[in-house]
Amino acid sequence: MPPSDHPDLRALDAISDDPRAAASGPAPRVQQTIVLPDNIPMVSLLGPTDELLRTMERAFPRTEILVRGNEFRLHGPAGDLEVLDRLLDELLEILEAGQPLNKDAVERSITMLRGQTRERPADVLTTNIVSNRGRTIRPKTLGQKHYVDAIGDNTVVFGIGPAGTGKTYLAMAKAVAALQAKQVNRIILTRPAVEAGEKLGFLPGTLNDKIDPYLRPLYDALHDMIDPESIPRLMAAGTIEVAPLAFMRGRTLNDSFIILDEAQNTSPEQMKMFLTRLGFGSKMVVTGDTSQVDLPGGIESGLKVVQRILTDVDGVHFAHLDAADVVRHRLVGEIVSAYDRYDATKGAGR
Template identity: 65%
Template sequence: MDSLTSQERPAPSAPTRSGPARITAEQAAVVRRISVPSSIDMVNVLGPRDEFLRILERELDADIHVRGNEVTLTGTHTAVTLAADVLNEMVTVLRTGQGLTPDGVERICSMMNAAEEARPADVLTHNILSSRGKTIRPKTLNQKRYVDAIDKHTVVFGIGPAGTGKTYLAVAKAVQALQNKDVNRIILTRPAVEAGERLGFLPGTLNEKIDPYLRPLYDALHDMLDPESVPKLLTAGTIEVAPLAYMRGRSLNDAFIILDEAQNTSMEQMKMFLTRLGFGSKIVVTGDITQVDLPGGTRSGLRVVQGILDNVDDIAFCHLTNHDVVRHKLVGRIVAAYDRFEATDAPVPPRTR
């Protein structure tokens, strides 16, 4: 048997002193039994020590009981249908040969609860790049939209809070394009603006001075390429990591160009960068408009660019939220807490002696 099979019947109702209760079809309790294909190991569905089962019980309103390869769901028709759909998505992911993780199960439940138009299995099995024993994939629907936009458009803006994979996925698409010979080189750049602190005098050569600003881009590269190959590609100029100031006056052809931390560009710098686009090239601009480190009075180029380029063909704007954070779970909660604080514009409580 290659697919889930299910049988649904009304759950027995408890008698009441006041007589039969009048309930709608949506409120009526039902029981559905689902048979998981014998080719799927139930340990992979339920997780080690039933970890996935506990997540399903926490995230879904239906009662879940498992016996062998048969799963019994009890609850309202809506809750049982949702739980059955979640199980179907989990089995679909497992059939691709990709294992499930606790985070993946939570994301399947979240996407199904949000009634997104895309299937969670399509999102979680969309491979971008396989390297060093791991595969890079989008983990949320907005991330998949972002990746799809990079495929379809010449210029893409990825705007969202920290940890949503804006830069990481862009670098993965750049490495993929280089490996597929769609481009001849990758150019990674970001403005050399200090994040709310003064680094002071930095010793060493010019490259050593700007290295701290570009370190996040190097980290992403080392995740996706063999460590031995990165210095060779940098020396050959196939991959270039440079501050934004180095882009002035250049015309960049057959290149995949990523501008990171774009919220720290001025309007003039943003215009200068976008006009570097040459033939056969693609540009991805990433940034978080809530973390601007520009000196007072300087307008962020990222904050105003959508109003300028929103109706220009072949340019896409992708917005990610705290729901798309793929770092530690606590990062998403921290971002959401700051969003709530800034929405209320509450004053910071004064320090007490």
Template identity: 45%
Template sequence: MPDRDDHGRFVLDLPDPEAALAVAGEAESNLHRLEALTGASLVLRGLQLVISGRASQIERAASVVELVRPIWQDGQVISLVDLQSAINALNTGRSNDHAAMAEHILVRSQRGSILRPRTLRQKKYVDDMEGHDLTFALGPAGTGKTFLAVVLAVRMLTERKVERLILTRPAVEAGERLGFLPGDLQQKVDPYLRPLYDALHFLLGCERTSVLLEKGVIEVAPLAYMRGRTLDNAFVILDEAQNTTSAQMRMVLTRLGERSRMVVTGDVTQVDLPKGQLSGLLEASNVLNGVAGIAVCHLTSADVVRHQLVQRIVEAYARRDG
């Protein structure tokens, strides 16, 4: 913890300008957020962070700064999600769990960014994927369901724990409107698979991703391509699974082969199937919950890691629908 000075303030010496910038945030936005969250006053003076206020406010603000220390020590950007997650951990008595989460580095991106879980539920999701052959992840947009699955898949491929990655999702417009798009079926559904390509490009870079796609080490394909196959020694990600039918879900789940792992992600509040048709994701997550080797992970609006407005949008629609 930081040391108190003669005025009763906490003073934290930061190691370098990069850490100071990470703590302060752009235009000192993190300091303003911490002041709003804790009631303390935070001032950055060179490489010293000075925290003042009532004793309880100082303690709370200093604790948050310490909980996100692994992030700013590396000069990584601290987001509002990181600060709010640390506050939630303090409020629920899970500071030790949060500290362990912050130390959990998943991988470095192509640009050198350190990727780690951002919330305790994201950490549980990663643990579920690492410890189970089949994991269902249900939650709203922006909670990292797909991205974290791709991160773990790329890491396992790099570590040679699997020989290939297979990323798939249903093309819910595989009927009339899709037919008017130019090209073969793969080209028609590529727009639906773009989020998976984006994640791969971020982690591996465009050039390496293209090479691995050409070699067949990474396959990004519509769900229809999975029928009749056995997916051995692979990490399989089924994305946007809320738009699978019951039959499609059963089909893809039974493709899982030896030495393989599968992650199924989706948001059951955004089902695009015809009205009255049951989502295969909702059915499977209920039917298979509690089966040995299978994990069902639920993420919430508190785990949204996109723009802070996304969290508010998700919560607003949840209130309307609730």
């Protein structure tokens, strides 16, 4: 439903401060009053202590936003008012879907609207992947929504991007959802056991003790999506398997959802070995960050090589996430962007 069709949510007036402003300046200021339906709980829209209203004000510093009852009175550049008008539509759609609003949802909705994408923020932020113990996992950015959709539409998907973009987490959620829907019979999670500054042989304990730290992030994600008490039973039955990449050799994996994490640390030979494990009724997701390769010198990352080999193969999709898709602390996105700028500058200076 287009924003202009939302019931009872429309501007009552939109007038320029000066009819000659359009001719004399590029950004005339206008006034607009938007009346919300009477049944909208304003505290849900504005947030506790008006936190979400403050978020809107910070995002539109040139626009005055005054709320009286169920009316939004706006005064500012016409472009800002247009985005705010659409923003209120989207936020109401999210509330009507039964999802509470928070600061993150408001900020990400504004980013999407300013990006003038075809997808509506409400459609992105209300896409449910899997629910557990009252918590629902959803994409939080447009890039993540495209990534999740690609997993549903393709047999092999590569999720490539920096830390914090949800590459592995969302793939895990799709795997759990597929298992719950009986689309697959098991989930197989794997990672290359490549050291980043430590040698496996120097670590104490058995082989399993040495390998376990490399697989721990996969266990952590599982605990968010499946009741912890069920995980040992599912693993004992082989319904969920977590193993190093070396354990995949020689196998054919049918009716499985298979995730290869940290794929930037595979060699080209390991990547080929893994991809050829694909069996009937299975789906593969390969995730990695090509800027964080820990392979010994002289070995090219299999994740980099495979992008040159499989780009045009039907059923294979490469999803690229970037700093805009980081959903960790705000600084993580800024750190990723800063490193990207540094790498670009360093490359240009060569």
